[in-house]
Amino acid sequence: MDQKTKEVYWRFNTTLLLMGTNLNASSIFNVEWCAQLNRSEEVSILTYSPSSKNIYINESYRKRVVFSHTNFSLTIHCVTFSDEGVYTLTIQLLDRQQQIDKSRVTVIIPVSNVHITRQTSAPHQGKNITLNCLGTEGNAISYSWQKCNQPLPIGNRTILSKDNASLTLINIQQSDIGNYRCVAQNVLSSGHKDFILQLCAETGVSPWWSYGIYGYPGYLGYAIVIFYIFSWVKRTRKSSSKGQSGTSTSTLPLNC
Structure with a gap:
């Protein structure tokens, strides 16, 4: 049989x-x-x-x-x-x-030495990035991706290669920032590698008046500072004039 x-x-x-x-x-x-x-x-x-x-x-x-x-x-x-x-x-x-x-x-052969390669670690907003995952040791490997320890949602701006080893993010936005994990595994073992996606800071310098101060934006912050300075100067002058009037004395003839 x-x-x-x-x-x-x-x-x-x-x-x-x-x-x-x-x-x-x-x-x-x-x-x-x-x-x-x-x-x-x-x-x-x-x-x-x-x-x-x-x-x-x-x-x-x-x-x-x-x-x-x-x-x-x-x-x-x-x-x-x-x-x-x-x-x-x-x-x-x-x-x-x-x-x-x-x-x-x-x-x-067990999976080991999983790593992720990419062209840049911090792309500009609106650009694309491709993450390539590879286990340098192992065979019969299958690949999968996670974002923040959850299965990666596949949408119009997320493209996976045929073997899932490469992940491309299209038109990167603030919502794409986070930890991406590639999991490489076969029937005997598994391994993973993490990549933290950050956006590149803009190189343009904003005008000085747009920064604000003390947490207040733009002109409002500076107007508040000027107001407090003016109030302080005014109080200082009043205190000074009162001090002078309180300490004035009359000149009297002295007896010898």
């Missing part, structure tokens, strides 16, 4: 374990492991007969595989991309029935 092909994702340069079966060895006539790698012709890895204990291992696999005589699992050491493909376990029973298990092996 046939079963669906199982998907197996395995880390690069580690030991791969392909599961066997829990059938009793006394009911089994023959066991065979085969591999069809990278769409090439199927190759026999090993055959085993429980009754005779005889085992044949393909010379190219002899130093890399370990076979279990109890559950018929197969272990392959130091898997690389050349080991990707479909592995088939065929068990021939004594009653001439067959049990076939298929596993499609995909070798994965």
